[in-house]
Amino acid sequence: MRAGEELVTMTPDFLKRIFAEGQADWFEQLAKENASADDVVALLDTQSFFELMNLPYPTSRDGVLARLQQERLIESRIGGWSISNLAAILLAKRLDAFPPELARKAPRVVIYDGPNKLNTREDKLGAKGYAVGFENLIDFVHSSAPQNRFVEQVVREEVKMFPRQAIRELIANGLVHQDFLATGGSVMIEMYSDRLEVSNPGLPPIKVERFIDEYRSRNERLAELMRRMGICEEKGSGIDKVVSAAEVFQLPAPDFRIGDTRTTAVLFAHQDFAEMSKADRTRACYQHCCLKYVSNQRMSNQSLRERFRLPESKAAIASQVIGATKDAGLIKPDESETSSTRYARYLPFWA
The missing domain is CATH 3.30.565.60 (Heat Shock Protein 90)
Incomplete structure (x- = not known):
């Protein structure tokens, strides 16, 4: 495959994705075929499924199976019930009761x-x-x-x-x-x-x-x-x-x-501001700016000091962090607010 100006060997996973094109989605593939109704209930934690979905548990096993089939988790076929990978990966009582390829997806x-x-x-x-x-x-x-x-x-x-x-x-x-x-x-x-x-x-x-x-x-x-x-x-x-x-x-x-x-x-884990590296401070400044922006607010020197728990006397240090983050191309001044350096507000670079 081409990577920039070079030709490189495809990885096994990349090849696998190519060969999988046109086939059923991984979640739709079958973890188990020809299962009896008892097998389905024994392999999948149906009680927890209904609790998590905030649904009353059906009064009959047929009602349980019908709901799982409605959610496309299982399917009734001539030889019995088919359990999808999606059903197994979400609801398995024991992942190792299914094929090793699926069981290895356990966290x-x-x-x-x-x-x-x-x-x-x-x-x-x-x-x-x-x-x-x-x-x-x-x-x-x-x-x-x-x-x-x-x-x-x-x-x-x-x-x-x-x-x-x-x-x-x-x-x-x-x-x-x-x-x-x-x-x-x-x-x-x-x-x-x-x-x-x-x-x-x-x-x-x-x-x-x-x-x-x-x-x-x-x-x-x-x-x-x-x-x-x-x-x-x-x-x-x-x-x-x-x-x-x-x-x-x-x-x-x-x-x-x-x-x-x-x-x-x-x-x-916790780290005092003085112990943080320049990269740590810059990353924190950028993330704080993004968090303010998605909350329809703007980052300022004051809000950054509050994030780092710095007193007002450390405003110059907060300004240095803002300057370093600007130099890294991660934030920019919000020119629609004010041109004053003291009251400047900042936006993420993509805003």
């Missing part, structure tokens, strides 16, 4: 002692489908987080280093936006002493600089069902909530990194 949580991978404290593989196992997954990750000793009294009710809301949104985002055709990897949730990293197979369809204001779902059927189950909102506000939680809990700005085959979101 994996690894908790390390320290800032690197040298010492593993816990390594846990998700056993259930994404929807039916989601809350337990979030509970486990949140309860494993270190304490936040620096958070202000106003948010003292949640003292974990990583806010539950941010953990929830990042994990939901990783599950929904992964590339299901990619092989050899799953959603990884790795917790270190100073950060939480959530990575998923596949590269995003939009640039990381636009994560706050734009949204494009790679897997629309999955996203739509998870929205209806209350797991994600399918309206692009998840990253906004992560950035907002980082500001409220006095954490450095989250970082979003694109590798060769994976996308990684990093949530950092």
Whole structure:
């Protein structure tokens, strides 16, 4: 394949996507065929499905199967019931009861002692489908987080280093936006002493600089069902909530990194402003500016100082951060407001 001016070898995953063109969508493919009605109820957590959908549980098994078929999760055929990959990945009581290709999509949580991978404290593989196992997954990750000793009294009710809301949104985002055709990897949730990293197979369809204001779902059927189950909102506000939680809990700005085959979101533990690098400050300034803009507000020196918890006497330092972010091409002055430097307001570069 051509990459710029060069010819490069296609990766196995790229070839797989080419060969998959014209075939059934991954979610429509079958995880199990010729299943009996008893098999369907034994393999899928139908009780949790109806609870998550806020629907009364049918009085008969036929009613349960009819609703699942209405949602295109299962299909009645001559040899019995066919269970789709979508049904299995969302509702499986045990993912390993299905083919290995699907079971390997289970999210994996690894908790390390320290800032690197040298010492593993816990390594846990998700056993259930994404929807039916989601809350337990979030509970486990949140309860494993270190304490936040620096958070202000106003948010003292949640003292974990990583806010539950941010953990929830990042994990939901990783599950929904992964590339299901990619092989050899799953959603990884790795917790270190100073950060939480959530990575998923596949590269995003939009640039990381636009994560706050734009949204494009790679897997629309999955996203739509998870929205209806209350797991994600399918309206692009998840990253906004992560950035907002980082500001409220006095954490450095989250970082979003694109590798060769994976996308990684990093949530950092508390760090004083003086300890932040120039890149950390610039990223925080840009994200704060974006957050203000999507809230129909404008960033100012004062709002940035409030974000960093800096007193008014540090206005010059906030101006330096704004200047560095402007030099990086990430923000620009809002010339419709005022030309005064003191009362300047700022916009993201794309506004």
